[in-house]
């Protein structure tokens with residue numbers, strides 16, 4: 001099958017600051033990767049990163065977005081605000097948001113709609129936890145997360161990505177095997193076709209969970225792996241550059 005140009009996204013989580021922005025931007029800005037690269041720093045650094053990356057093809061995004069449009073919602077940031085400061089994408093439903101902040105697929109659905117309406121590309125994160133994996137429930141969990149979030153949605157030519165991030169692989173140094181990723185990404189693609197028809201072909205499906213420079217190539221070689229979502233390894237600018245380089249030479 002023909003591979004789409006890969007998308008490699010750095011999720012800094014609750015890490016980083018001006019120092020990391022300076023070192024990351026310095027190591028990545030002048031590289032000529034054959035990949036689309038995105039960086040999602042904490043909200044407060046988005047504007048600074050956008051300024052540093054002006055005239056660069058590297059995208060800046062957020063790690064979350066409010067399900068509300070505006071009003072008395074202390075601590076929230078709307079999709080429209082993200083758009084205004086230069087965000088091109090936002091992560092939605094990361095497992096840490098689902099687990100620690102009790103987000104569910106219904107709120108993720110609203111967030112996806114808000115992001116699309118504002119012209120910010122949603123990257124919807126889905127994945128099963130260790131217990132669900134061991135009980136063989138991966139497909140059931142992903143089916144529910146996908147269908148609640150996407151069923152009946154019209155993309156109208158807008159970009160959307162889905163990231164498969166098995167919770168048991170996040171931050172553990174134990175990425176999912178090539179076999180597991182291959183089966184799950186095929187399953188996700190098939191469900192996208194059921195829900196979105198032709199539009200499914202434009203959706204990029206990323207893998208996340210202990211991605212490193214040493215496993216990036218084998219993960220990206222799998223059918224329907226269209227990119228990577230990188231946590232820990234993205235905090236080391238040299239390591240992240242190497243992952244992007246591997247992705248760009250696949």
Ligand SMILES: O=C(CO)COP(=O)(O)O
Nearest residue numbers: 011170171209210231232
């Ligand atoms: O959660 C992740 C990216 O969103 C993955 O994190 P790690 O790469 O640290 O496993």
